[in-house]
Amino acid sequence: MESPLWFRFLLLSLAAANGALLHSGEETEAIESLVHFTRSHHMAADESVLGMVGFYGQPLPPQWLILTTIEGEPDILKESVFARNEVIAERRFRRLPGQDLPTIPISLKKVSIDSDKAFAIVEAKAKVEEVAFESLHYQLRCRTAGHEPVWLLSLLNRSQSVVGLLYVSASSGEILEEKWPRRNTWKIEPERTGS
Secondary structure, rough: OOHHHHHHHHHHHHHHHOOOOOOOOOOOOOHHHHHHHHHHHHOOOOOEEEEEEEEOOOOOOEEEEEEEEOEEEEEEEEEEEEEEEEEEEEEEOOOOOOOOOOOOOHHHHHHHOOHHHHHHHHHHHHHOOOOOEEEEEEEEEOOOOOHOEEEEEEOOOOOOOEEEEEEEEOOOOOOOEEEEEHEEEEEEHHHHHOO
């Protein structure tokens, strides 16, 4: 499974430069945001969405950061901040060697687990594990195996420390991998290894 480092890289640029939006009660689910984004952004035939992230969801984040390719520029990516059904900021940057950035386009047809369902799955699992969390970081990207879209969900406590990390299939809702740092445990479903 790919590591979660790319969304830390994305956060540093736009979220820091533009300031985090306050929760306005107008947050939208991930799929709805992606649908609005792709329809309003008039993406070219060879442009695609590679990933999206949302920070501090309670349960929804105030904005989504969406990573896309750019027509005719294979080494350049575009990062758009999407909130209240519109792009409020964007930047272009060059892909550099060694960066853990998504490369596989996300097919919305394969995404049947939206952010609300992903949150419910994580919340139920955290109760079983007896782990309390304050907010959630979302990351949606495809893994190499079968180009399956996967949610990487980081559970944060009040001091913003990660208390749980789960990989959840965005197609089936199955928990693929989970880590509970305080217990120093990493569980991988046997049939899902080799990704």
